[in-house]
Amino acid sequence: MTRPLSAAQRRIVEEADPVTGRLKGSEAQLARLVLMKLAFRHPRPPHGHFLTPAGHRIREAGDEPERAQQPPPPAASGGGPFAARVGGEPPVPDGQARAREVRSAWQGLVEMRRMTNPEGATDRPCAWERAHLVQAAALALEAAGCRPAEGDAGDGHRVDATPQPEAVAVRGRGPDGITGRAAALERAGWQVSEHAQPRTGGRYLLASPRRA
Template identity: 55%
Template sequence: MVKPVTGAQQRIVEAAEPGTGRLSGTAAQLDGLVRRGLAFRHPRPPHACFLTPAGHRLREGDAPAPPPPPDPGGGDRPAGDGGFRARTGVADDPPGGAARLREARAAWSGMRELRRMTRADGATDRLCGWERQHPVRAAALALEAAGFPPASQEPGGYQVRESPQPDAVQIAPVGGTPPDRVEEAWSRTLTEAGWQVSHHQGVRPPGPYLLASPRRD
């Protein structure tokens, strides 16, 4: 059972910076929040702490989730998403809902902060290293945080999948064809999130899809 946070830890969570979720407190207090899965420590100096999706839920008055299990891969999970798994449009996607959307947006905010802290110019309009290594999860996070329903939630929703083309992913409607404006909205969202997007017509499987690759510097 997860121990409740102390009054001091609760105040630290509530005082997190709007948008980024950056925390201020003593090393012991921040370490306590990290152990509870409510915060993560950025891997690069100055090793600042930020709220995870569970931390954001606590700040908003919801009960915090149990801390995520240790990552045996030693860094395979990005610090920016706190272990959040974006929905890609497959059958085993996590369920949706208002709380889920808040988690997605918190994870996207953390990813943008990770971009800022890992670029020399502090820009957030280009993908970071983790996103380039996990393009399916990265593209899916940008779409889910924007509020678009995946194919696992409604017919014609998107499915993000690997592409035969290196460094690219496919985003395709499944179970129905969405209006052109919806597909254009997917394209616009990904473009604003740092992707280079083009429209294609598939043969196997047939149907339209978007091809997205990291925007070049």
């Protein structure tokens, strides 16, 4: 079992930058947090240390490492219990808990962009997102507060794969439909265009990760 955080370690985690998760502390303290998988060292100079999704969960929810050492969300590692809601899933029983999960997953994805994109760019999708288009677009929408459709008849959006390379379709139900979805995806670094269904005339979005 992982040892609980010391008072000094908890203070470092709690005082992390609320947006970037950047940490301040001695080299020994930061190295210990890396070993506990609560922080990572950026591979590029100046080699700062940042919270992992598990570290973010501790800072936000006050969890101990035993609880926070769950596999990170797919946006951070490609595996784990978190699943982006693409639309059509059952209603979420605990909206606040879900909001925390989405926020943590999005923070992990932003850090992945910082670590893997040229020059640490966070304003455009990374390779993981281009390999997981539906999940990445769904996470970007949910992190922006856009509500996916619930069940078979709920209002909101649904994200679907398309035959086109590096493109997903975002379709809407009810008055909420696709309203605001294009702007949310564009803010997350996606290129978006609006189209009409050939037979029904219904509107939908076609979105692709922006490369530059």
